[in-house]
Amino acid sequence: TQLLEQSPQFLSIQEGENLTVYCNSSSVFSSLQWYRQEPGEGPVLLVTVVTGGEVKKLKRLTFQFGDARKDSSLHITAAQPGDTGLYLCAGDQGGSNYKLTFGKGTLLTVNP
Amino acid sequence: NAGVTQTPKFQVLKTGQSMTLQCAQDMNHEYMSWYRQDPGMGLRLIHYSVGAGITDQGEVPNGYNVSRSTTEDFPLRLLSAAPSQTSVYFCASSYSWGSNQPQHFGDGTRLSIL
Numbered sequence: 001t002q003l004l005e006q007s008p009q010f011l012s013i014q015e016g017e018n019l020t021v022y023c024n025s026s027s028v029f030s031s032l033q034w035y036r037q038e039p040g041e042g043p044v045l046l047v048t049v050v051t052g053g054e055v056k057k058l059k060r061l062t063f064q065f066g067d068a069r070k071d072s073s074l075h076i077t078a079a080q081p082g083d084t085g086l087y088l089c090a091g092d093q094g095g096s097n098y099k100l101t102f103g104k105g106t107l108l109t110v111n112p
Numbered sequence: 113n114a115g116v117t118q119t120p121k122f123q124v125l126k127t128g129q130s131m132t133l134q135c136a137q138d139m140n141h142e143y144m145s146w147y148r149q150d151p152g153m154g155l156r157l158i159h160y161s162v163g164a165g166i167t168d169q170g171e172v173p174n175g176y177n178v179s180r181s182t183t184e185d186f187p188l189r190l191l192s193a194a195p196s197q198t199s200v201y202f203c204a205s206s207y208s209w210g211s212n213q214p215q216h217f218g219d220g221t222r223l224s225i226l
Binding site: 030042043045048050090099100101102103104105 | 116143152156157162
């Protein structure tokens with residue numbers, strides 16, 4: 001059973017469209033991180049959300065942490081071809097559990 | 113700073129061979145970890161270390177050994193390679209373990225076991 005479920009698994013859209021990617025769990029996380037990975041490279045951190053209900057913005061990307069800290073979403077406004085990549089969410093259950101659990105990822109393709 | 117450096121970038125092994133994947137970081141990070149990435153499976157934690165001399169198992173540790181004799185280096189050893197270990201391996205590090213500690217990843221080692 002995957003601790004973090006990401007949806008959709010694949011997303012192909014046209015430049016200028018909006019999209020939302022979801023990261024859901026039945027477990028509570030002390031924090032959730034979002035990474036973007038491009039082909040042939042390692043993931044790069046986009047944002048960390050820590051507080052339930054928190055909203056963070058990074059240019060055209062908006063990240064939200066659920067009130068119960070069990071889910072998160074990533075919304076991209078007016079997607080551009082440069083947004084193409086694999087988006088991964090990763091959760092930390094806190095305490096002395098020194099493990100980061102990743103979702104399976106959402107592969108986004110933005111067509112010009 | 114070079115960040116997290118993984119070597120080699122590509123490797124082909126025969127079943128039963130052994131090898132060591134190298135990972136080095138120059139950021140004085142205490143926490144280091146190894147993941148494998150398979151199609152449709154995301155990143156799965158193999159082993160991690162919270163500091164020199166301290167290692168522990170992750171989600172998929174079988175078939176892999178690690179050691180952490182220095183802060184900088186965290187090698188991953190495959191003792192007897194199996195085709196199921198064909199994957200892309202990523203090493204990551206962070207200053208310490210905590211909610212606001214970003215993981216810095218290397219560019220991966222692509223390993224094929226024939």
